[in-house]
Amino acid sequence: MLRLLVALAIGALLAVGASVAVVNVASPALTPPNQPLYNYGTR
Amino acid sequence: MKARMKARMKARMRARMRARPTLARVAPALLGAALAALALGPALGWGLVLRYDLLFVPDAPLLPDRGGFPRAVPSDLVVAVLSRVLPVEIVQKGMLAGIFVLAATGAAALVPPERRPARLVAAACFAWNIYLAQRLMLGQWALLLGVAGLPWAVRATGLRWTRLAAALLPAAIGGFQAMLISALTLMPIAVARRRVPVVAGILVVYSLPWALPALGSGAVTDPAGVDAFAARADGPFGVLVSLFSLGGIWSADAGLPGQESWWSATTRLLLVAAGVFGYARLRSRPDRPAWWGGLAVAAAAGFCVAALGAFPAGREALKGLVALWPGFGPLRDGQVYLAPLVLVAAVGLAAALRSGAPALVGVVAPVLVLPTLAFGAFGRLAVTTYPPEWRAVQRIVNDDPAPGALVSLPWGAHRAFAWNGGRVVLDPATKLFQRRVIADDTLFVGLPDGGRLRVRGEDALNRRVAGLLVAGDYAGLPARYVLVAASQNEFSLEPAGWKTVFRGEELHLLRR
Numbered sequence: 001m002l003r004l005l006v007a008l009a010i011g012a013l014l015a016v017g018a019s020v021a022v023v024n025v026a027s028p029a030l031t032p033p034n035q036p037l038y039n040y041g042t043r
Numbered sequence: 044m045k046a047r048m049k050a051r052m053k054a055r056m057r058a059r060m061r062a063r064p065t066l067a068r069v070a071p072a073l074l075g076a077a078l079a080a081l082a083l084g085p086a087l088g089w090g091l092v093l094r095y096d097l098l099f100v101p102d103a104p105l106l107p108d109r110g111g112f113p114r115a116v117p118s119d120l121v122v123a124v125l126s127r128v129l130p131v132e133i134v135q136k137g138m139l140a141g142i143f144v145l146a147a148t149g150a151a152a153l154v155p156p157e158r159r160p161a162r163l164v165a166a167a168c169f170a171w172n173i174y175l176a177q178r179l180m181l182g183q184w185a186l187l188l189g190v191a192g193l194p195w196a197v198r199a200t201g202l203r204w205t206r207l208a209a210a211l212l213p214a215a216i217g218g219f220q221a222m223l224i225s226a227l228t229l230m231p232i233a234v235a236r237r238r239v240p241v242v243a244g245i246l247v248v249y250s251l252p253w254a255l256p257a258l259g260s261g262a263v264t265d266p267a268g269v270d271a272f273a274a275r276a277d278g279p280f281g282v283l284v285s286l287f288s289l290g291g292i293w294s295a296d297a298g299l300p301g302q303e304s305w306w307s308a309t310t311r312l313l314l315v316a317a318g319v320f321g322y323a324r325l326r327s328r329p330d331r332p333a334w335w336g337g338l339a340v341a342a343a344a345g346f347c348v349a350a351l352g353a354f355p356a357g358r359e360a361l362k363g364l365v366a367l368w369p370g371f372g373p374l375r376d377g378q379v380y381l382a383p384l385v386l387v388a389a390v391g392l393a394a395a396l397r398s399g400a401p402a403l404v405g406v407v408a409p410v411l412v413l414p415t416l417a418f419g420a421f422g423r424l425a426v427t428t429y430p431p432e433w434r435a436v437q438r439i440v441n442d443d444p445a446p447g448a449l450v451s452l453p454w455g456a457h458r459a460f461a462w463n464g465g466r467v468v469l470d471p472a473t474k475l476f477q478r479r480v481i482a483d484d485t486l487f488v489g490l491p492d493g494g495r496l497r498v499r500g501e502d503a504l505n506r507r508v509a510g511l512l513v514a515g516d517y518a519g520l521p522a523r524y525v526l527v528a529a530s531q532n533e534f535s536l537e538p539a540g541w542k543t544v545f546r547g548e549e550l551h552l553l554r555r
Contacts, residue, residue, distance in 0.1 A: 007400035014404075014411035017306050025300040025415050038457040038467050040095070041181070041294025042489035043275055043496075 067159045071166040074406075075147025078170050079140040081410070082179075084418035086139065090426030091132055092419075093468040095297070095457075097182025099135045101429065102126070102437065104477040110502035111484050112264075112372070113256040114219065118185035119474065121216050132426075138184055142191045145213060146170040149194030150389045155330060158393070160402035165393035168318065169194065171409040173311060174385045176299050176416045177277075177292040180423060182468075189214035189221020190382045193228055197334050197386065200232045204241045208249075215249035219257070222250045223373055227345055228383040232337030257370075264372035265499035266362040271488040272376040272498075273352025278308030282353040286346060288312045289385050291378050293352075294488070296467070300415045300423075310412040315388045322391025342387040345380035352377050427463045429471070432547035437475045439545055439552060440524055447523025447555070448479040453530045454512055456483050456500075460549075472526050481508045481522060517541065527551040 086092045091099050103123040125134045150169035151162035170191075178187055192213030199210040214221040226246050233242035274291040276282045277298055285291035288311040290302065301307055322339070325331050351357035351374075364371040396405035410417070419425055440449060451472035459467045473482050484500035500506055504521070511519050517539035525536055529549045537543065541553035 004400045007404045011400075011404040011407065011411075014310065014408055017310060018411040018414035021301045021304070021307060022414050022417075025421050038455060038459045039296075039489040039495060040457060040467075040486040040498075041296045043271070043293060043295060043491065 067156070067162075070159070071148045071151035071162055072144055074163055074166050075144035075170050076140065078147065078167065078410070079143035081417050082143065082171070082176075082419070083136075083139055083424060085422065086419045086424040086426055087136060088426045089132060090428045091135055092139070092424050092426055093463050093471075094180070094424060094466050095182035096469060097184055098469045098471060098474055099131050100437075100471055100474045101131050101434065102441075103131070103474055104441075107474060107477070108479040109473055110260070110262075110479065110481075110504055112219075112260060112262040112501050113253045115185065116218055116253040116256060118188075118216055118218050138188065139179075142175075142179075142184065142187045143170045145188070145191035145195070146175070149192065149198070150386065150393075152198050153194050153332070153386075153390050154393045158397055160399070160406070161393040161397045164396050164402055164405035165389045167406045167409045168314075168392050169386060169389035171413060171416065172385055172388075173277075173288065173290040173299065173302065173413055174381055176413060176420065177290060177297045178379070180299065180420060181292065181294060181297040183220070185217040186220040186224070186379065187217075189217035189225055190385070192221075193225065193382060194386055194389075196225055196229055197232060197338060200229060200236055200238055200242060200337075201333055204245065207242065208245050211245055211249055215252075219250070219253045220373065220379055222246065222253075224345075224380060224382045226250075227348075227380055228338065228341045228386070231340040231344070232334045235337040236333060260501075261503060262369060262501040263499070263503075264365050264369035264375075264501065266365045267496060268372070268375040268486070268498040269352065269358050269361045269365060271486065271496045273358055274349055274378040278303055278311070279305055280308055280312065283350060284308075284312060286349050286353070286378065286381060287384075288315050289381055289388065291349065291381075293376060293378065299413065299420055302413075302415070307412070314392070314408060314412050315384075317395055318388030318390075318392035319384075320391065321393070321395030322387045325391065325394045328394075338383060338387060338390075341383035345383045348374060348380040349377040422464075423466075425464060425466075430462055430547075430549060432545075432550045433471065433475070435547070436526060436545050436550050436552045440475075440526075441477045443523075443554075445523060446478070448481050448521060449476050449524040449526055450508060450520055450522045451480060451482040452512075452525060452527045452534055453532045454483045454509060456486060458528060470528075472528075478523075479504075481505055483509065485509075523555055525553045527553070 105123045122134055147166035147170040150165040154162040154165050195210040199207040211225060214225040229242050233239045272293045274282050274286055275293055277285045277290045282291055325335055351361055361374055392405055396402045415421055451470055457467050458470050459465050470482050473480050481504060484502055484505050486498040488496040517536050525541055527534055536553050541555060544554045545552040
């Protein structure tokens with residue numbers, strides 16, 4: 001029973017965290033400016 | 044009467060048992076397919092996903108001549124062959140979705156079949172993690188194909204050599220990085236199981252397609268790449284914790300949205316810690332798999348290689364090795380060798396969360412910990428189609444029987460086209476034509492202070508042409524064609540004897 005409750009609590013916590021993360025990412029962002037140089041990546 | 048009832052009940056039980064295993068057998072594949080659909084999302088529409096190294100082109104030549112290290116061998120050949128019978132769009136989607144399905148089914152196969160929920164935990168963890176996500180954002184599908192096949196190869200180390208050869212096929216298709224990771228993972232297991240000749244033999248044979256051209260390519264490796272491709276912190280806890288959490292890729296642009304937050308970094312760390320703890324506990328269990336010790340050694344070794352770049356002394360040592368022999372070049376991007384640790388975490392999590400509600404949480408936890416991989420990482424993976432101009436210049440050049448190379452300008456390895464949503468991708472010209480393409484293979488890596496690290500190109504001919512371009516000697520270019528993509532740069536090619544054969548809004552093709 002305790003294992004079940006702990007698992008449910010962890011699952012609920014992760015679900016809340018995931019929802020917050022998704023809401024943050026899904027918010028509209030500014031359009032990035034054009035870049036004249038294209039790096040392979042940025043550290 | 045009682046005996047009849049008992050017989051009927053037994054028959055019903057047997058029928059149920061027969062039905063269940065079928066569903067249980069396909070459940071990891073279904074989970075993998077569902078995760079693929081969730082992760083790829085918009086990338087599954089009609090068109091091609093073009094992002095960094097993820098460059099597919101229509102009607103690609105079977106044996107392109109690009110010079111330098113054979114980085115896309117034989118993966119590009121396989122794509123070109125498959126594209127002869129299927130649209131390249133389908134081939135790409137098959138490869139991308141196949142990574143998830145292969146990873147999920149393989150990880151599940153490492154868990155005893157009677158532990159059905161635990162198999163799904165392993166499947167979810169191995170098919171949805173930040174290692175896979177970051178490499179996918181960098182477009183390294185060929186590497187991921189090999190990583191996805193890794194659990195199948197681990198499982199096959201104790202089986203007949205034909206099974207191992209079949210299990211290593213994805214890595215063989217993937218090419219050099221996939222094979223190196225497979226070697227790192229399988230060799231300690233082979234030593235422990237006394238199967239070194241068989242495993243090493245298959246690894247060597249499958250490496251020949253890229254190893255032989257590499258030895259004859261004369262490609263050089265710039266030690267500056269050690270600084271450029273060293274692991275970096277992708278959260279608030281530093282590089283080592285990032286690596287232990289299965290992240291730490293060198294490029295910030297390959298990260299997932301929100302990965303640097305405390306919440307994301309902490310939950311990732313806890314999930315992997317639980318997996319490693321579960322794997323360690325497997326040691327004392329009677330059902331410990333025969334590959335347990337070998338995989339643990341491989342994971343530890345992979346972590347050490349990845350962590351080398353985190354320390355100045357480690358970077359200096361790597362630079363020394365690369366300067367000594369270019370063959371050590373693949374060690375520059377050390378984070379890639381975390382793959383066996385990813386597998387350890389997946390199997391360990393499945394061992395820790397075997398059944399009931401914990402297992403259910405274990406199946407959904409990888410997605411909840413990393414929700415921003417969903418929907419093509421919220422738009423970072425999306426489809427596009429090449430404008431007709433690209434196909435037009437491809438036809439002109441490939442229909443021309445006269446020999447001679449093609450120079451791709453502007454001189455830069457990557458492009459960011461408006462029709463591709465501004466996503467950075469390797470210059471498509473490098474894969475479009477059935478003749479030698481001379482293009483810049485110098486890599487630039489941006490630094491947080493606005494500066495850039497320059498990783499010198501590998502191919503001697505490319506470097507020679509770079510010198511001619513700097514000197515403005517367009518007449519001396521050793522090529523039959525020059526392809527100029529619209530940019531802020533202007534090239535005075537026509538006064539130097541080059542004649543326009545195609546001019547569109549975006550592309551300008553000239554011939555001598």
